[in-house]
Amino acid sequence: MTDDEANRFSARAARYARVGANVGGVAARIAAATLLGGSRPGEEATLPRALTKALGDLKGPMMKVAQLLATIPDVLPPEYAEELQKLQADAPPMGAAFVKRRMQAELGPQWQAHFASFDLRPAAAASLGQVHRAESHDGRPLACKLQYPDMASAVEADLSQLDVLFSLHRRLDPAIDTREIAIEIAARVREELDYRREAKHAALYAHMLADFDEVRVPGHWPDLSTGRLLTLDWLEGRKLLTFKTADQEVRNRIAVAMFRAWWQPFSQFGVIHGDPHLGNYTVFGEGEGINLLDYGCVRVFPPSFVGGVVDLYQGLQRGDEAQVVHAYETWGFKGLRKDLIEVLNIWARFIYGPLLDDRVRTIADGVEPGKYGRKEAFIVHKALKEKGPVKVPREFVFMDRAAIGLGGVFLHLDAKLNFHQLFEAALGQNFSVEAIAQRQGAALDLVGLSGHRAG
Numbered sequence: 001m002t003d004d005e006a007n008r009f010s011a012r013a014a015r016y017a018r019v020g021a022n023v024g025g026v027a028a029r030i031a032a033a034t035l036l037g038g039s040r041p042g043e044e045a046t047l048p049r050a051l052t053k054a055l056g057d058l059k060g061p062m063m064k065v066a067q068l069l070a071t072i073p074d075v076l077p078p079e080y081a082e083e084l085q086k087l088q089a090d091a092p093p094m095g096a097a098f099v100k101r102r103m104q105a106e107l108g109p110q111w112q113a114h115f116a117s118f119d120l121r122p123a124a125a126a127s128l129g130q131v132h133r134a135e136s137h138d139g140r141p142l143a144c145k146l147q148y149p150d151m152a153s154a155v156e157a158d159l160s161q162l163d164v165l166f167s168l169h170r171r172l173d174p175a176i177d178t179r180e181i182a183i184e185i186a187a188r189v190r191e192e193l194d195y196r197r198e199a200k201h202a203a204l205y206a207h208m209l210a211d212f213d214e215v216r217v218p219g220h221w222p223d224l225s226t227g228r229l230l231t232l233d234w235l236e237g238r239k240l241l242t243f244k245t246a247d248q249e250v251r252n253r254i255a256v257a258m259f260r261a262w263w264q265p266f267s268q269f270g271v272i273h274g275d276p277h278l279g280n281y282t283v284f285g286e287g288e289g290i291n292l293l294d295y296g297c298v299r300v301f302p303p304s305f306v307g308g309v310v311d312l313y314q315g316l317q318r319g320d321e322a323q324v325v326h327a328y329e330t331w332g333f334k335g336l337r338k339d340l341i342e343v344l345n346i347w348a349r350f351i352y353g354p355l356l357d358d359r360v361r362t363i364a365d366g367v368e369p370g371k372y373g374r375k376e377a378f379i380v381h382k383a384l385k386e387k388g389p390v391k392v393p394r395e396f397v398f399m400d401r402a403a404i405g406l407g408g409v410f411l412h413l414d415a416k417l418n419f420h421q422l423f424e425a426a427l428g429q430n431f432s433v434e435a436i437a438q439r440q441g442a443a444l445d446l447v448g449l450s451g452h453r454a455g
Contacts, residue, residue, distance in 0.1 A: 096120040106229040141234035184394035192296035195230040201295035203447040208265040214257040214289030235291035237282025250287035255415030263426040270301040274398035276405035303436040332393030350376040354419040363410040
């Protein structure tokens with residue numbers, strides 16, 4: 001074993017120990033409280049906070065996983081989800097000396113010569129890496145996303161503990177079979193380590209949204225990028241929440257841009273941006289549109305899955321039970337009885353409600369942004385405990401999560417739109433699964449992702 005290999009092995013072993021200690025201790029307390037009645041008075045209220053602190057202290061990938069779990073409806077009890085949503089993706093930033101070493105490792109000893117300027121202070125620090133402002137020699141502002149060291153080892157250590165948490169979840173609360181959810185989350189988190197793939201995702205979005213001036217996608221700088229360094233155009237903009245008090249017309253315009261940035265790629269190409277987090281967007285101008293900043297969590301679906309989404313929409317619209325059941329089966333739900341279908345329809349009618357309602361409205365009247373979908377998820381979960389379990393297909397995971405995240409953004413903006421007309425426009429007059437397959441194949445070939453048609 002070389003010194004470098006030994007160092008990586010040592011780092012991974014230390015991470016396993018630290019993750020196991022943090023997560024395992026809280027998991028044991030949760031198990032005791034649930035199975036043995038072993039919690040002390042008032043401990044039920046403190047356990048969600050204890051788990052959040054344990055995961056937050058770890059930083060890195062486990063924080064990313066925790067944030068994903070908090071935004072996937074019905075995976076966690078509401079009290080845990082609300083606590084985990086408080087986690088902020090702000091790992092301690094790398095210092096200047098450390099950044100210099102990392103940049104040298106990616107671009108070589110003369111790495112600074114590639115830039116007219118490079119700010120060693122991070123503009124943003126997240127769970128897997130941090131972003132630095134720079135400038136090209138022709139004066140273009142750049143965003144350099146630099147991955148933290150040994151993230152591959154950290155991801156594997158953290159995902160091993162994710163399996164522990166999901167295994168515990170299945171034993172304590174078998175209403176939802178989480179095995180496919182765990183597989184899907186692991187696949188997406190591992191993909192986020194590959195910055196070359198993320199660059200191709202950005203190119204894919206530039207292609208899919210080329211006709212929409214209200215959504216801006218940054219260009220890629222391949223000569224200044226590697227597998228762990230991604231350099232894109234810096235897009236100037238303000239945080240979305242600074243527009244919460246803007247005129248209704250401005251807030252609606254931003255919301256329309258968000259809707260198109262999400263639904264257009266999905267309905268026409270079978271691709272979604274799986275992380276509609278407020279930090280992944282900024283607003284340019286005085287609310288003319290949005291900058292789409294992060295492409296780590298992008299999901300490519302089989303075209304048939306998109307067909308299932310439209311089948312469910314049309315089935316609910318027409319009251320066609322057979323089409324509704326066909327949609328669920330297309331997605332991969334198996335062995336559904338009539339009573340289970342009725343439970344799933346509670347959730348479907350909530351998600352599709354604004355799309356079916358041909359009028360100007362908010363996405364969900366009287367609901368707080370952080371609680372969007374929580375009440376409905378609780379009702380569904382309670383019913384599944386009596387009638388389940390249900391095994392959730394892996395493709396469904398990020399579709400569901402992204403829909404809830406997008407709804408939360410609309411609530412923050414208090415947007416009032418005709419979501420039905422926007423959805424019908426996104427589908428187009430001649431929607432077909434075959435056309436999606438053709439467009440998807442051509443787009444993935446164009447950007448070098450032809451081997452990733454079904455994610």
